[in-house]
Amino acid sequence: MSNSNAWAVDSMPAYIILILGIGVIVLFFGIFTVAYADDQYALPEQLELVVVQQRFTGTCFSQNGVQNGVIDLNKFTQQQLAYCYNAPDSFYSFRLTLDGKTITTSNWKGGAVQRTEEKSVSIIKNNAVTTSLMKIEVRDE
Amino acid sequence: MRKRGIVLKFLIELVLAAFIVLSIFGMSKVFGDETFFVQERIAHEGAVMIDALYAVPGNAWMSLGEADYDVELKEHHIYIRNEVNIKRPFPTINTQTATTKGNLIFSKNGDTVSLSNRQPTLNQRNCGAETNPSLQRTHLRITPETKAVALLLGLSACSENKCAISGTELSRAPETLITILPSNNGITASGQLGCHILNDIIKTKAVTTWYFPTDTINLEVHPDYIIDVGRALQQRLQR
Numbered sequence: 001m002s003n004s005n006a007w008a009v010d011s012m013p014a015y016i017i018l019i020l021g022i023g024v025i026v027l028f029f030g031i032f033t034v035a036y037a038d039d040q041y042a043l044p045e046q047l048e049l050v051v052v053q054q055r056f057t058g059t060c061f062s063q064n065g066v067q068n069g070v071i072d073l074n075k076f077t078q079q080q081l082a083y084c085y086n087a088p089d090s091f092y093s094f095r096l097t098l099d100g101k102t103i104t105t106s107n108w109k110g111g112a113v114q115r116t117e118e119k120s121v122s123i124i125k126n127n128a129v130t131t132s133l134m135k136i137e138v139r140d141e
Numbered sequence: 142m143r144k145r146g147i148v149l150k151f152l153i154e155l156v157l158a159a160f161i162v163l164s165i166f167g168m169s170k171v172f173g174d175e176t177f178f179v180q181e182r183i184a185h186e187g188a189v190m191i192d193a194l195y196a197v198p199g200n201a202w203m204s205l206g207e208a209d210y211d212v213e214l215k216e217h218h219i220y221i222r223n224e225v226n227i228k229r230p231f232p233t234i235n236t237q238t239a240t241t242k243g244n245l246i247f248s249k250n251g252d253t254v255s256l257s258n259r260q261p262t263l264n265q266r267n268c269g270a271e272t273n274p275s276l277q278r279t280h281l282r283i284t285p286e287t288k289a290v291a292l293l294l295g296l297s298a299c300s301e302n303k304c305a306i307s308g309t310e311l312s313r314a315p316e317t318l319i320t321i322l323p324s325n326n327g328i329t330a331s332g333q334l335g336c337h338i339l340n341d342i343i344k345t346k347a348v349t350t351w352y353f354p355t356d357t358i359n360l361e362v363h364p365d366y367i368i369d370v371g372r373a374l375q376q377r378l379q380r
Contacts, residue, residue: 015153022157026164034225037172041181043189051189052232054196062198069198084195086217087232 049092049115052085053136056096057121060084070122070129071098078103097135099123113137171224180221183208184229187219187247194249195233199352200263202248213240214256263343266352272334276378280305280315286323287362293371294378317358321370324361327351328370332358334377341373342366 061071061080076098085094085105093108098121115138123132171177183205190203191214210223215238221227237255247254248261255261281291281304291297291304298308305311319334327349330339335358339350348366353359362370 015157019157019160022161026161030164030168033168033172037177038181041178041185043185048189048192051192051196054193058196059198085232088217088230091230091232 049138052092053094053117053138055084056094056136057119057134070124071134072124073099073101074124076101076103082106093139095137095139097137099125099132108139111139114140167224176223177225179208180210180223180225180227183212183245184219184221184227187212187245188229188231190247191219191231191233191236191254194247194254197249199266199350200248200250201349202246202261202263205245205247208242208245211240211242212245212256214238214254260347266336266340272337273377273379274317274334276380277306277310278313278316279378280311280318282318282320284322286364287321287367289367290321290362290371290374293368294374319374320357320359322359322361324363326363328363328366329353329361330359331355334358335360337377338370338373341376342369 057071058069061075061084062069076096081096081103082105087093087105087107089107091107093105095102095104095108095113117136117138118133119136120131121134122129125132187205190205194201194203208221210221213220213222214236217231217233217236219229219231233254237253239256241256241258243258245256246258246260247256248263250261250263276294276296279294279296281294281296282302283291283299283304284302288299288304291299296304296306298305298311300311303311305315317334328339328342329351330336331353332355336352336354338360339352342348343350346366346369348369360370
């Protein structure tokens with residue numbers, strides 16, 4: 001290759017393309033590294049779900065001013081659930097059934113349920129405290 | 142002319158090489174020290190801690206250690222702002238928007254979760270009207286572990302597990318019966334007087350407390366707080 005041909009390859013446009021190419025490679029390297037490193041720290045599976053669910057059997061539907069974990073059936077409403085659980089669309093969504101009444105979180109889109117649990121809870125019904133089963137259905141969006 | 146071209150080429154190559162080397166070094170620095178993973182931990186555990194706090198009956202605060210960079214709560218996301226920004230969602234509303242660094246303390250006050258770098262003052266429980274029963278007409282049901290409370294109150298006439306101010310009082314039906322039992326953690330109280338006792342104690346001391354709104358007055362007390370409960374009862378019971 002003659003000197004003049006070599007100089008053509010080393011010209012400014014070639015350098016600009018090279019710099020852009022290296023920039024893109026470094027950018028992708030960074031993105032992949034962050035994505036890979038992001039997976040290196042993980043909480044135990046289902047921990048977040050278990051912690052999030054606690055509010056449904058604990059404070060969310062308890063009587064006004066008395067957070068004793070006893071569910072007041074009058075407060076077991078869609079509106080109250082929306083107040084206690086406001087998640088991005090991509091987060092877990094729930095459908096709760098208690099004493100024949102079913103309510104869902106605002107991000108519930110229906111479809112296949114990934115997980116179903118039944119929990120024994122204390123409820124206030126007709127001014128008396130009794131126990132009942134709360135069915136919790138979960139979708140991991 | 143050709144010499145100038147060679148110098149320019151050399152300079153461009155030098156800048157390019159420096160850019161690549163510095164980029165790789167910068168990235169290695171971020172992931173080579175533990176900062177990124179500590180940020181990840183704060184984001185993940187912070188989000189779960191907020192969820193856990195939200196399910197706690199009453200008010201509480203928890204510390205997640207130190208951070209040298211900005212941590213922000215905004216709507217339902219926790220943001221860690223450093224060389225690499227991290228964002229993590231949590232399904233909780235009523236989050237007070239805050240940015241802090243240093244000691245990370247998450248707290249739940251009423252139904253609002255917030256973040257600050259100092260220990261928050263949490264609201265007192267709503268216990269209703271003040272109650273100041275007569276010490277004279279009070280019986281204390283105790284165990285050997287909680288007997289110090291009876292001694293502090295001067296209820297020295299004891300029979301089996303019950304104490305009163307005198308033998309005569311012990312034989313009469315009490316106006317107020319307080320049961321004090323040992324516990325493994327914090328203080329658990331019930332009854333209106335129990336609620337006020339908890340409020341009195343948490344004014345001056347960071348103690349984990351639980352309250353049950355029942356009619357009977359029960360206090361379950363960790364040995365570390367026996368004296369605090371005794372002093373609070375001294376203030377509450379009328380002599």
